Amino acid sequence: MSSPAKPAVKTYQNYINGQWVPAANGETFPVYDPSTEEVIAHVASSSAADVDKAAKAARAAFDSGAWPATTAQDRGRILFKIAGKIRQNLPMLAELECRNTGKPIVEAEYDIGDVATCFEYYGGLANKVTGNVMPVPANALSFTLREPVGVAGQIIPWNYPLLMAAWKLAPAIAAGCTCVLKPAEQTPLTAMEFASWLEEAGVPPGVVNIVNGAGEISGAALVAHPQVDKIAFTGSAAVGKLIVKSAADTLKRVTLELGGKSPNIFFADADWEAAVDGALFGVFINQGEVCSAGSRVLVEKKIYPKFVEAMTEKAKRIKLGPPLERDTKMGPLVSKEQYDRVSTYLEVGKKEAKTAIGGGRPKTFEKGYYVEPTIFYDVDNSARIAREEIFGPVASVIPFEHEADAIRIANDTPYGLAGAVWTRDIYKAFRIVKSMRAGIIWVNHMQPTYVEAPWGGYKQSGFGRELGPWGLEEYLETKQVFVNLDETPIGWY
Numbered sequence: 001m002s003s004p005a006k007p008a009v010k011t012y013q014n015y016i017n018g019q020w021v022p023a024a025n026g027e028t029f030p031v032y033d034p035s036t037e038e039v040i041a042h043v044a045s046s047s048a049a050d051v052d053k054a055a056k057a058a059r060a061a062f063d064s065g066a067w068p069a070t071t072a073q074d075r076g077r078i079l080f081k082i083a084g085k086i087r088q089n090l091p092m093l094a095e096l097e098c099r100n101t102g103k104p105i106v107e108a109e110y111d112i113g114d115v116a117t118c119f120e121y122y123g124g125l126a127n128k129v130t131g132n133v134m135p136v137p138a139n140a141l142s143f144t145l146r147e148p149v150g151v152a153g154q155i156i157p158w159n160y161p162l163l164m165a166a167w168k169l170a171p172a173i174a175a176g177c178t179c180v181l182k183p184a185e186q187t188p189l190t191a192m193e194f195a196s197w198l199e200e201a202g203v204p205p206g207v208v209n210i211v212n213g214a215g216e217i218s219g220a221a222l223v224a225h226p227q228v229d230k231i232a233f234t235g236s237a238a239v240g241k242l243i244v245k246s247a248a249d250t251l252k253r254v255t256l257e258l259g260g261k262s263p264n265i266f267f268a269d270a271d272w273e274a275a276v277d278g279a280l281f282g283v284f285i286n287q288g289e290v291c292s293a294g295s296r297v298l299v300e301k302k303i304y305p306k307f308v309e310a311m312t313e314k315a316k317r318i319k320l321g322p323p324l325e326r327d328t329k330m331g332p333l334v335s336k337e338q339y340d341r342v343s344t345y346l347e348v349g350k351k352e353a354k355t356a357i358g359g360g361r362p363k364t365f366e367k368g369y370y371v372e373p374t375i376f377y378d379v380d381n382s383a384r385i386a387r388e389e390i391f392g393p394v395a396s397v398i399p400f401e402h403e404a405d406a407i408r409i410a411n412d413t414p415y416g417l418a419g420a421v422w423t424r425d426i427y428k429a430f431r432i433v434k435s436m437r438a439g440i441i442w443v444n445h446m447q448p449t450y451v452e453a454p455w456g457g458y459k460q461s462g463f464g465r466e467l468g469p470w471g472l473e474e475y476l477e478t479k480q481v482f483v484n485l486d487e488t489p490i491g492w493y
């Protein structure tokens, strides 16, 4: 089951106004396979000039021409055509995503399937946007029109590259917006392959533009651009704060999905095997590079020693390996930068708590940014490894006394993206559901994500919601219309 022959090293340009164009300065940057540390592609390295070109193309496509003339049905059909292309090319996209991110191929296949499902969902939703009629007095008619926000700047992370692009582009297209997408510099490849089908799917030039480059340069230029109406961002809390500050200058609408330090709570009455699996799956899926990772594992004291032991035993069986091998359960981290960041936390964790398993680089690999699944226990909730998002395969196990204690610890965090609770007691389960200050709660599971259901955080995990009708809302304005039905003059003067 070893990987097929290495594909050629391609160079990808930007996709602006329906054309492939190099960066204005002619520069490119290398993109890596994190399992081999080899360069697998080169991509246009954009500056403010390229972002300006893309923003102007998006502006022009929004203000005039083919896009404003499309019907909601047309936009829905375009989204279904895009979904069809993705399904048709699923093996190629999954392999490319796998090579570029280091995630296991089986997970990459799920991701690309979800990408297609997302375009289908918003394809179906496009012509179901309706306004309201308000019950004003009989001499008037009052109603709302739902209109697209305009030009959307969309900045996405590297953990689910094409899926994050889909979460942003699909609702924007459904709403009738035009877009400038800035993929993460580590993982732009699937988005660029995707761009090559847009014309055939019927997307007019300028409606979807994709500009590559460093966040601090091209991302920042997009946030500052005066002709962009909205920024949708998924990424770190630190960059989210910079974006809010910069977007204030032009008063852009902003939606943010930031990090988390999500609690995964286990009571003594939980189904044992499912709970142990759920604790591991919650934090080690996608190498732990998940914004909703259950990185704080809260365990009732009654079962605490046994639970840590069971987690540790099962974690020994997690197969780290080359991402393209079908039985691999964890690949390398996405980049050297992320590997270094996580390694620093491993050293912090060893001082702050006890190590049950892991804590470094597996000895079996000469190359690649692999990190062992790591479980720290006896972690105090005030420790750095309990407060800061690590974004790697690192679990912090924290004991708790009783229900109120669990809730207190769960909510004692600046974040509020997600949380989960495992118990057979439905009274307790729903009390916890209501008590947790987070945007997504799972009961007896952690991580399943459906396009139909809203996704987003409380507190410093951001604001706004993606997916479902909520995701579409964020790309719509509401226009209130008053119609006077009474012909008599106002008679005020």
Ligand code: ADP
Residues within 6 Å of the ligand: 155, 156, 157, 158, 182, 183, 184, 185, 213, 214, 215, 216, 217, 218, 219, 220, 223, 234, 235, 236, 237, 239, 240, 242, 243
């Ligand atoms: P990480 O450091 O883990 O890569 P980031 O939040 O920095 O996470 O990156 C998420 C996305 O934000 C990427 O597309 C990145 O290029 C972009 N980005 C980074 N810094 C900025 C910035 N100052 N302004 C706008 N976008 C940025």
Ligand code: MG
Residues within 6 Å of the ligand: 215, 236, 239
């Ligand atoms: Mg960064």
